[in-house]
Amino acid sequence: KQEVTQIPAALSVPEGENLVLNCSFTDSAIYNLQWFRQDPGKGLTSLLLIQSSQREQTSGRLNASLDKSSGRSTLYIAASQPGDSATYLCVPRVSNFGNEKLTFGTGTRLTIIP
Amino acid sequence: DGGITQSPKYLFRKEGQNVTLSCEQNLNHDAMYWYRQDPGQGLRLIYYSQIVNDFQKGDIAEGYSVSREKKESFPLTVTSAQKNPTAFYLCASSILGMQPQHFGDGTRLSIL
Numbered sequence: 018k019q020e021v022t023q024i025p026a027a028l029s030v031p032e033g034e035n036l037v038l039n040c041s042f043t044d045s046a047i048y049n050l051q052w053f054r055q056d057p058g059k060g061l062t063s064l065l066l067i068q069s070s071q072r073e074q075t076s077g078r079l080n081a082s083l084d085k086s087s088g089r090s091t092l093y094i095a096a097s098q099p100g101d102s103a104t105y106l107c108v109p110r111v112s113n114f115g116n117e118k119l120t121f122g123t124g125t126r127l128t129i130i131p
Numbered sequence: 132d133g134g135i136t137q138s139p140k141y142l143f144r145k146e147g148q149n150v151t152l153s154c155e156q157n158l159n160h161d162a163m164y165w166y167r168q169d170p171g172q173g174l175r176l177i178y179y180s181q182i183v184n185d186f187q188k189g190d191i192a193e194g195y196s197v198s199r200e201k202k203e204s205f206p207l208t209v210t211s212a213q214k215n216p217t218a219f220y221l222c223a224s225s226i227l228g229m230q231p232q233h234f235g236d237g238t239r240l241s242i243l
Contacts, residue, residue, distance in 0.1 A: 051230065058219075060137075060234030060239070121173030121174040
């Protein structure tokens with residue numbers, strides 16, 4: 018059974034800092050891995066999706082890396098802004114069928130201090 | 132704008148009562164999903180549907196029921212058999228073969 022761990026569980030940093038969120042997963046036979054953000058009381062917003070054959074994906078100030086063999090992914094946020102405050106979820110997908118077979122991490126709650 | 136609409140935003144259930152959560156999408160997605168989110172836990176899959184008039188149980192389907200009579204709609208009923216229904220419920224959708232990409236803003240269900 019896939020298990021996903023996100024460290025730290027919560028993080029507070031001053032505005033403008035670069036930061037890294039970590040995700041580890043136990044089953045490395047993944048098809049892809051997705052990062053979402055969730056604002057309080059809201060649904061999930063997809064940020065980046067990395068295929069298993071890729072090492073990283075970038076979107077604006079966000080960069081996600083994937084090391085499938087070691088079961089790790091990181092989300093790098095450059096020049097953090099107060100609007101980045103949210104919970105960030107790491108979601109690996111185990112196989113290329115059964116697109117419902119997702120395991121959601123419990124997330125890292127990020128607070129950017131103005 | 133295309134998206135997923137969940138209603139109501141807040142819902143209260145009395146003992147022995149069934150309640151229905153609405154989920155509507157105008158993204159023309161074939162697949163729709165229902166998740167439950169509890170504090171300190173990751174999202175857990177309740178039911179999903181890949182096509183109209185067909186749906187499958189997820190990991191925690193007991194005490195819940197769904198229907199998929201239209202492509203756009205996937206309502207979830209929380210029955211009286213669900214003894215611990217207090218949670219945040221999220222609906223999602225995707226094109227066939229892809230995992231959920233779009234989520235609604237959720238319904239928070241509480242017990243009166």
